[in-house]
Amino acid sequence: MQTSSFPIVIDGQLLPDKAHALAQQLNIPLMSPSNTEKDKPVMKLGWWQDGKKSGDDIGETDYKLALFPPNTGPVYVDFVTGKKNHRRQFGGGKGQPLARAVLAAEHPTIIDATAGMGGDAFVFASLGCQVTMIERSPIIAALLQDALNRAQQNDTPEEIQEIVSRLSLINDDATQYLTNQTPICDVVYLDPMYPEKKKSAATKKDMQALQHLVGPDMDSETLLKAALHVAQKRVVVKRPKNAPTLVGIQPNASIQSPNTRYDIYAIKALKAAGKL
Known part of the structure; x- marks a missing residue:
């Protein structure tokens, strides 16, 4: 469901055949x-080329599917370079709070439901985990799929190709998917979208784009309930450090980082206490 405060259109100036198919x-x-009139700002979805190649050196795989919000630069997903790969190399590995919260086994199977x-x-895939990504926004799912496709090209480093091979994507409402499909996994990870802050100048542009597209998650408690009936070992919920826990069953433990808290719902302990 499109909830952007701007109309969304497909920019077909680059790769027009692909743009038509995507539309x-x-x-x-x-x-x-x-759509180009200044009094009618739009959020565009199209292809971006970063200028590192030119002329005959540019192939279709050098273009990234991106969102172009009216007030920021292109927003896209890239598993090969940039922040995600930097985080993989220097983010702390298994010692980082996120990994400690999620790694309930050596290489757990994980559903990232948000x-x-x-x-x-x-990050989970870089630590050796098989990860199913569920994203309910068709537009964000398209950005993810484009990044997965680009990361599987022959010129991608083998290490990145191996990591990305452990990622799969489902475009669906996570609550409905978990309830109807009842997939088997060790861990379900939830990172609900929070209401947009009034002072959002420092908000990262990719987060701003997400907020414009999908808005805050109003069904987090329902999603948590569905996750608790699917996960075999634990459910992990990412929260702002001082935010309250989600309504319902309380977590067994939490792991803190400077600005974030990971609430852990250990399935075995919850069942033993008669809470599940």
């Missing part, structure tokens, strides 16, 4: 000349 897939109109831009899922 049909997502049921989003192609950009018309009227995949977003795929940052945490990539």
